[in-house]
Amino acid sequence: MPVSPTMAEDLAAAVAKLYEDAEVAILDKLRAALLQGIDSPLWAEIKLRSIGDLRQAVEEVTTALQQDANGAVARALAEAYGRGRQAAVAELGALDIGRELQARRVLPGAPAVDRLAASYAQDTRPLYVRITRAVLDVYRSIVSRASASTLLGGLTRRQSSQRALDEFAARGVTGFVDSAGRSWELASYAEMAVRSVTARAAIEGHIDALAEVRVGLVIVSDAPLECPLCRPWEGEVLTLGPQSGPHTVRLPNERDHGRTTVAVHVAGSLIEARAVGLFHPNCRHSLGGYLPGVTTRPPHHPTPDTSYEDTQRQRAIERHTRQWKRRAAVALDEQARHRAGVFVRKWQAAQRAHIAAHPALRRDPAREQIGSAR
Structure with a gap:
């Protein structure tokens, strides 16, 4: 059977869930750190003195995430590579029985999997440093902005903090920029990297098996x-x-x-x-x-009566849905949470209408979760 990137999508989705959970946990820790004592006149001084506590909390999340993700990716790569080889054997069975039997006798090589796992670990290592840096930068900025707004008699501290949190939630935990200059949410970039490397493992397994029998x-x-x-x-x-x-x-x-x-x-x-x-x-x-x-x-x-641009519109609707779900996660009060929920439902309704207008498209709820990049 032919091999395609979709062959390993389920493996990538399982790893991506780790990043999704971590992003939610980090947003919650940031929200809780800012909300604590927000009505105290000494709030700004307390927040700046307690920045070390937030750093430690975020680093605990990122350390656990890095360990769990690297282990899960290594297992996913081995499985994806094996699926690619099995696909080649099945394909040869339909075309050439002799080559199929020879392919079955060749043992899969681990170096390709190890190389891909090492490449993934190296590519994503800087992300974990960026998480802590981005969260602390936003924390300091919010404290500074909220204090200035109060002193100038403008927005209340809570309103200013909520506005800054909303801006942060709209772009994700970090504005990571790749080598092509594209800006990514942290979890979205990590998920893209996982899906890319597992798809590559499946294809590598397939072409390695073909090459071994001189195809x-x-x-x-x-x-x-x-x-x-x-x-x-x-x-x-x-x-x-x-x-x-x-x-x-x-x-x-x-x-x-x-x-x-x-x-x-x-x-x-x-x-x-x-x-x-x-x-x-x-x-x-x-x-x-x-x-x-x-x-x-x-x-x-x-x-079909659906264009590539229609699929990109679907991706845009999914991004809007995720942004408002993040804003719900950082809501400092019920009013802000309710407003975010209204917009989540608005974009979900837009998705239903878009799918109804383009029957060739399929809705995947996982794409609308925080951290998804698919």
Whole structure:
């Protein structure tokens, strides 16, 4: 069976839940730290003296999160890699029994999984430092703003604190910026990284199994609602080797066991295609082994009455829902909590209307939870 990033989505979701819970816990600790003694005339002095307590509380959350996440990711990667290999064996069973049997005899290699786990740990290590820094910076800023508002006779301390908390909740625990200049919520970036690395593990397991039995070509599926990054590669044959760019090769015909040859147009290398976006997070495409003379090109899926822009509108509605759920989590009183709840329900209603207008779309409640990036 072909392999795709969706093969490991359930594994990534389980790890992402750790970040979601941690973000909720951190928001609650920040809210509680600010709310304590908020009506005292000495509130600002007390808050600045107790910043060490907040630091310790946040660091305890992040330390536990880092340990739990790294362990869970290592287990998820091993499972995803194994699923990719099993998919290759099943696929070969449908195309070439001899190669299937040989693939079953080859033991999976751990180095690929270890390499991916180490890469994930290295990529996400800076996030845990940013969590503490971001929360403490926001805490100091809120105390300063609330004190100034009170002195100037403007907003009350509670109102000013709530406004600043709302701004913080709207953007998430931190405004992490990746190498491409895109800004992410902390939990969203971590979830994206988990889904990306587990999807990569499944694909690595698949292509490793194919390479071990000398299958050097793969073919990309045709998927509906494809994005511009993937569209050029749909239905194309790619090489697992280093040669990039379009080229045509003559290869033994697997149907008659190599007595004749067939011309195969290769669009480029898998490395090349992935470098420009194929199999990005949320990619709907799959990858299968290509045997010259045996494998046929995938059927073209007609585009439904739903565009890629419609899927992006759905993602935007999900982001708004998450933002208002975070604002409910940092509400200092029932009035603020009620207002946030009103907007959560508003955006959930917008989601229902959007789905009803585009039957090809499916609603995933997990995408509307705090911390989701899918």
